[in-house]
Amino acid sequence: MNGAWQSFRRRRRNLAALGLLLAFFAAALFADFLASDRPIAMRKQGTLYLFANLIDYRELRSFEARDLRAGDWALWAPLRHGPYSIPAPGSLLTPPPLPPGPGHPLGTDRAGRDTLARLIHGTRASLAVGVAAALLQVCLGLLLGLVSGYFGGLADSAITRATEVLLSFPLLLLLLVAQGVLERTTIASTAAVIGLTRWADTSRLVRAEALRVRALPYVEASRALGAPPLRILLRHVLPNCLAPALVSVAFGVGTAILVESALSFLGFGAPEPTASWGLLMADGFQDVLDPNARPLVLFPGLAIFLCVSAFNLVADGLREALQPRAQGAVVPSAFITSDQKRALSPAPMPAGAAHEVATYSVPEAK
Amino acid sequence: MRPVRSRLLRTVPTVLGITVLAFALVRAAPGSPAALYGDGGLQPGGATLLQLREYRRLMGLDEPVLAGYLRWMSQLLRGDLGSSFRDGRPVLTVLAEALPVTLLLSLPSLLLGYLVAIPIGIVSAARPGGVLDRALGWFVFALFSLPLQWVALVLVLFAGDAGWPIQGLHGEGMRTFPDLLAHLILPVACLTYGSVAVLSRYLRSSMLEEMGQDYVRTARAKGLRESAVILRHVLPNSLLSLLTLFGLTLPALISGAVILERVFGLPGMGRLTFDAALGRDLPVLMGVITLSGILTTLGMAAADALYARADPRIRLETEQA
Numbered sequence: 001m002n003g004a005w006q007s008f009r010r011r012r013r014n015l016a017a018l019g020l021l022l023a024f025f026a027a028a029l030f031a032d033f034l035a036s037d038r039p040i041a042m043r044k045q046g047t048l049y050l051f052a053n054l055i056d057y058r059e060l061r062s063f064e065a066r067d068l069r070a071g072d073w074a075l076w077a078p079l080r081h082g083p084y085s086i087p088a089p090g091s092l093l094t095p096p097p098l099p100p101g102p103g104h105p106l107g108t109d110r111a112g113r114d115t116l117a118r119l120i121h122g123t124r125a126s127l128a129v130g131v132a133a134a135l136l137q138v139c140l141g142l143l144l145g146l147v148s149g150y151f152g153g154l155a156d157s158a159i160t161r162a163t164e165v166l167l168s169f170p171l172l173l174l175l176l177v178a179q180g181v182l183e184r185t186t187i188a189s190t191a192a193v194i195g196l197t198r199w200a201d202t203s204r205l206v207r208a209e210a211l212r213v214r215a216l217p218y219v220e221a222s223r224a225l226g227a228p229p230l231r232i233l234l235r236h237v238l239p240n241c242l243a244p245a246l247v248s249v250a251f252g253v254g255t256a257i258l259v260e261s262a263l264s265f266l267g268f269g270a271p272e273p274t275a276s277w278g279l280l281m282a283d284g285f286q287d288v289l290d291p292n293a294r295p296l297v298l299f300p301g302l303a304i305f306l307c308v309s310a311f312n313l314v315a316d317g318l319r320e321a322l323q324p325r326a327q328g329a330v331v332p333s334a335f336i337t338s339d340q341k342r343a344l345s346p347a348p349m350p351a352g353a354a355h356e357v358a359t360y361s362v363p364e365a366k
Numbered sequence: 367m368r369p370v371r372s373r374l375l376r377t378v379p380t381v382l383g384i385t386v387l388a389f390a391l392v393r394a395a396p397g398s399p400a401a402l403y404g405d406g407g408l409q410p411g412g413a414t415l416l417q418l419r420e421y422r423r424l425m426g427l428d429e430p431v432l433a434g435y436l437r438w439m440s441q442l443l444r445g446d447l448g449s450s451f452r453d454g455r456p457v458l459t460v461l462a463e464a465l466p467v468t469l470l471l472s473l474p475s476l477l478l479g480y481l482v483a484i485p486i487g488i489v490s491a492a493r494p495g496g497v498l499d500r501a502l503g504w505f506v507f508a509l510f511s512l513p514l515q516w517v518a519l520v521l522v523l524f525a526g527d528a529g530w531p532i533q534g535l536h537g538e539g540m541r542t543f544p545d546l547l548a549h550l551i552l553p554v555a556c557l558t559y560g561s562v563a564v565l566s567r568y569l570r571s572s573m574l575e576e577m578g579q580d581y582v583r584t585a586r587a588k589g590l591r592e593s594a595v596i597l598r599h600v601l602p603n604s605l606l607s608l609l610t611l612f613g614l615t616l617p618a619l620i621s622g623a624v625i626l627e628r629v630f631g632l633p634g635m636g637r638l639t640f641d642a643a644l645g646r647d648l649p650v651l652m653g654v655i656t657l658s659g660i661l662t663t664l665g666m667a668a669a670d671a672l673y674a675r676a677d678p679r680i681r682l683e684t685e686q687a
Contacts, residue, residue, distance in 0.1 A: 164380050168666055169617060169655075169658070171618075172624045173639055173654065176643050177651045177655050179643065181651065258511075265515045288523065288526070297519045304511075305511050
């Protein structure tokens with residue numbers, strides 16, 4: 001594992017992507033400290049309220065900034081709008097959506113909710129669905145892939161058939177039908193249907209690895225020593241399968257985020273009024289002819305792009321670090337990987353032949 | 367013909383699996399067996415009592431699961447998919463109307479995808495690690511991470527400003543081919559970029575793999591120009607395996623059509639599914655899922671069979687097996 005980290009660290013883009021990911025997770029975790037219509041800490045008439053942005057103090061329910069008297073103070077989040085705060089009726093000179101301006105850096109949607117606040121809080125929905133779906137995908141994929149690769153037989157053909165069915169399906173169509181069949185969709189149901197349909201991807205990779213490891217001499221030796229199948233599976237086969245599983249989780253999160261945003265955009269993912277990047281784009285699509293609503297379309301897409309790129313880059317780095325031999329993983333590598341370079345160099349020769357090759361070497365195209 | 371036939375035979379279990387999945391999914395709809403009947407009102411999608419009764423009969427909802435499935439299958443084989451809750455028309459008719467629009471998007475996109483991806487793949491593989499290869503690598507990587515609905519929306523914003531048609535298949539009262547083309551360009555472009563990314567990367571790595579082979583070394587050793595080595599020796603072998611990928615891009619094309627038909631207001635399969643899911647039009651949903659599953663499976667089988675026809679090694683293998 002240590003060697004893998006060393007190899008991962010060598011590429012600067014891996015570290016940059018990891019940093020970007022951490023920033024997204026931090027934004028999700030501290031969304032209420034970045035954008036909130038309630039102060040983080042405040043003192044009102046001698047009472048100190050801490051974390052009013054997280055805790056719903058009964059005394060502050062109808063609190064407004066102008067209620068502060070002399071001697072009171074409040075520490076606000078950098079953006080003083082929450083994802084759900086709607087301007088008081090009659091307080092606006094022009095009907096929303098409002099254009100970007102001093103109060104609203106990215107403008108508002110047609111309900112008057114601040115776009116930047118919704119964008120920041122939308123990180124939560126995307127990451128939650130992405131991570132939950134990918135975890136479900138990898139748990140199912142590991143379990144079914146191991147069973148199918150190691151035990152073979154009837155279970156293997158049944159599972160392989162099932163992966164074939166799932167992989168041959170247009171994913172979005174299947175998810176749309178699944179969500180349409182449900183009476184109402186939630187963030188949890190979105191994550192569940194994504195995970196339940198995408199395990200086939202992981203299971204395919206794990207199965208191949210399990211098949212390979214099963215035939216290795218040390219597994220055979222272990223079997224000859226009388227180790228029970230479950231022990232061989234857990235001690236010898238599973239650890240080998242963790243690397244492809246980990247890589248497929250990282251790619252899986254990126255895909256799940258893309259799929260969630262598409263489903264939410266279509267109205268079959270996160271329900272209104274959740275702040276979700278896909279839903280923001282749907283709001284922007286409603287007002288597509290209104291130039292004030294353009295940030296609603298543009299910025300969530302950028303956020304998704306950055307977040308998914310970061311996950312894909314980390315996944316690509318992980319693949320390179322963990323399984324240098326792997327070919328044809330979930331997404332083809334976008335970069336020159338070491339194994340492709342190796343494909344360019346002449347095939348390894350037996351030690352004795354090296355001298356001959358050196359004398360009659362064919363010029364390599366470079 | 368034998369590899370083709372054996373490959374087609376192998377689709378039978380997959381198609382069966384698809385029908386099981388479709389049946390299970392819709393049968394498991396929460397509340398459906400009870401609620402579909404119970405209040406006799408307008409439960410899902412404004413269905414009338416009569417429609418519900420017919421639906422329950424067709425789905426075998428009053429029978430045990432297995433008997434219900436067999437009844438539904440036998441109806442399916444006779445081409446009876448029930449009728450839509452929304453307007454009472456046969457599901458098969460509704461599907462037959464929507465399918466050509468989706469094909470109008472996906473077939474040109476498939477062709478275009480190959481046309482664009484092949485040069486990109488060749489150029490990247492010709493100088494691996496070179497400036498052009500690295501630039502194309504980053505470009506293609508970016509394509510992988512772009513949300514399709516965003517690309518479509520951004521195009522709609524800018525094309526709409528420029529006065530380009532962004533809705534539907536035809537302009538007001540226009541039925542000409544150039545007009546249709548103008549309406550199709552944007553959605554087809556959106557649908558294509560994803561497959562360009564996949565296909566060009568695949569071609570690149572497959573060409574690099576070929577370049578390590580002995581016959582390439584021989585070709586170079588006899589003094590052949592590098593361009594001739596790549597275009598005449600390496601490319602034909604790599605193109606062959608690129609062909610099979612057309613099967614794998616089919617599901618993604620249909621998924622993409624769902625989003626694009628919504629953004630560009632096209633009346634295809636994706637739009638149909640969207641409307642049916644919105645109105646919980648269960649017969650149409652079942653029809654969509656069955657038909658699209660079967661179509662993509664057949665497409666994949668066709669791609670494999672084509673590959674087997676073209677590559678004598680595989681042909682021999684399957685004939686011996």
